[in-house]
Amino acid sequence: MLLAGLLASVEHGLNRVLRLDSTALARLAHLEGKVIAVDCTSPALQLFILPSDEGLLLASQWAAEADCTLRAPASSLLHLALSRNKTAILHSPEVALEGDSAVLMDLAAVLQDLELDWEYELSRWIGPVATQLISGHLRSRTRWYQQGFASLNQNLAEYLSEESRTLVGQQEAQARFRELDKAKIDLERLEARFERLNRSLDPSDNA
């Protein structure tokens, strides 16, 4: 019952978030009737996800057969949830996928493409004027922090490479890498010539 209560709360919160995106529910409606089972091998835990045009239904057990089953340890599942390149993780040996994988990929795509209209939700609570003021303030703050971080990054890199000489500058490093690449190619060419010379001097080859 505790797990059911927890899942009900997560489901409620998740569906509220999904409603903030203008396209998520319409895209989930295409997956209606599908059952996705997520089988966590360590710790042993099972979760069933049923998408519909109202959001997601989460269940700790489901008596009907799942259309797609994803079996993996918790670490891989977390990695899968956070990573953008899901295909690479799905091909790892500890992850097993059974059934219609397109269902899972479609669900993952919907969750990954979420663009939450938080301003609309906020305006329902505090009104449009206050929302406009707060969002304007937040946007200018965000821009200020982004510019600040970019500037700090640039200054720090310049200091470390130009003034303190702790690190090599980017141009310098690239020139050195180019030289290394050239030396590697020259070495390979020389090796190939030695090989050819060796073959031409070998009497058994000439025979």
Add this chain to the structure above:
Amino acid sequence: MFHSVAAKYDLMNDVLSGGMHRLWKRFTIELSGVRTGNRVLDIAGGTGDLAAKFSKLVGPTGQVVLADINGSMLKVGRDRLLDKGVAGNIEFVQADAEKLPFPDNHFDCVTIAFGLRNVTHKEDAIRSMLRVLKPGGRLLVLEFSSIAAPLRKAYDWYSFNVLPRIGKWVTGDAESYRYLAESIRMHPDQETLKSMMVEAGFDRVTYHNMTSGIVALHRGIKP
């Protein structure tokens, strides 16, 4: 008695169970195994909590029948579901659980949540449910049951002292809630109900106790 409490039935369920009835019904949905295209009968469906969920699960190709013997409850359920936009694949039928007006082998799943307790001839009702189920179909009975012994005293005190008072404050009808407490004690316990289902002809009958046995969910499969 349900005529007097129909309008505030959901509110009372939330108040008296502390919202737990939502989790009990949620568990029932999980064990139902209902899929797209299935035909589901929800007996004593009341205000349509389960029927609304089933309607979503069976989709436009399936069918849900919400049946209740009480006209007031059925009307509240129908209005509520229509207000929520649940329509198209759902029908409302005033019917007696003992003599279900449906053909043999018709439904994939039959549920009765907090309704069997109020049926006079329970064996007849269970047999009737078996008849309308398709072979392989599931019957789910969600009902108050026998609580674990250490909690019985506190539960009895709550049932006979607190429950009727809350009922009076919210619905103005203490008698209905006194009846509720008494009918729960009269209802067969977990093992008795299980044997009744087996005797009626159900296969693989199991039950799950919830909240220390305050409620039990019985499930049987038609062979």
